[in-house]
Amino acid sequence: MPIFTIRHVTTYHYKDPVGFGEHRMMLRPRDDDDQRVLEAELKVTPAPSEISWTRDSFGNHVAIAHFAERASELRVESTIRLDHAPGEFRAADIEDFAQTHPFAYAEEDRHSLACFLTPLSQHPKLDRWAATFLRKDGSADTGELLFDMTQTIRRTFKHVARHEKGIQDPVRTLELASGSCRDLAVLMIAALRSLGIAARFVSGYLHLGDDDDEEDAGGNTHAWVQVYVPGPGWVDLDPSSGMVGNENLVRVAVAHEPREAIPLQGTWIGTASDHLAMKVAVRVTAAPDACDGRGARTGTGG
DSSP states (O other): OEEEEEEEEEEEEEEEEEEEEEEEEOOSOOOBTTEEEEEEEEEEESOOSEEEEEEOTTOOEEEEEEOOOOEEEEEEEEEEEEEEOOOOOOGGGSOGGGSEESOOOOHHHHHHHHHHHSOSOOOHHHHHHHHTTSOTTSOEEHHHHHHHHHHHHHHHSEEOOOOSSSOOOHHHHHHHTEEOHHHHHHHHHHHHHHTTOOEEEEEEEEEOOOTTSSSEEOEEEEEEEEEEETTTEEEEEETTTTEESOTTEEEEEEESSGGGOOSEEEEEESOGGGEEEEEEEEEEEEEEOOSSSGGGOOOOOO
C-alpha cells in the first residue's frame, strides 16, 4: 500500500496590499475506508486572525479562515501524508438484483441517494447518447455499462486543460467532444443520472507515477465520478483516464455538483487592477508503506 505525500501551494499576487474576506478551503482528504490521513499541515500567509474546521453535509473537511492583515500576497500551502489502499471494482460483487440495468435501489438507500439521482441536465441529445450504452430493449449489464461509458469517454473525447471558470454544459461537451476533467466528469454524471443511476462529483488529486524513479513523483488536482452500485457501494470511475477503481486517486471532496467542491475560494478587498496573478503548484509523491501493520501509525489533524 503506497504512502502519498501531497503538497499543494496556491499563491495570489497583488500590486498593492489588499484586505481579505472569508476564505473557504477544501484541501484535506476525506476519511474513507481506503484512504487515511497520517499527517496534515496547513500554512496560510498572512496568518489568519481565526481559522476553524468543520465538515459539510457530505462529510468533507472544510477550513474557514478570517484575516485582519492586509498584504500583497496570500499563500496557502497544504501538505498531506496519506495511507492509500488501491481497490478494484468487480462486476461479480454487484448484488444480484442490480446485475442488470435498469434496477431499483433498495428502499433504505433511496433517501440518502436522492440528491445524487437528481438530473444535472435534461436534453434529448444527452438522453440519446446515454441510450447508446443500452441494448435495443433498454437493458444492459450494469458492470459493462459502467466500464463502457468510462472507457468510451476516454477514447472518443479529447481531454483538454480549460482555465475558464465554471463547468461546461454536458451538451456542449458532447458537441465539442472535448473538455477538462471536470467537464468530462459532469457529462458522465449527467448521463448516468438520466439512466437512473446515482452518481456524484469527486475532486482530489491524481498521482502520476514515473516507473524510472525509485520514489514516484508527479501529480495534479483532478476530478472524476463516483457511482453507487448495490454491493460494492461507491465506486470510482475516471472518464479522463478510462480507469475504474481508486488507484492513484486521492479523494478530497464529494458533492452533488462541482461548485460544492471548490478547493479554495474567498474574497479580497481592493481595486480590480490590484490583482496580478494566481499560481498553483501541486506535487504528489508515492513511497511504499514501510510499516508492517496499518495500525502502527499515528496521525495529526490539520
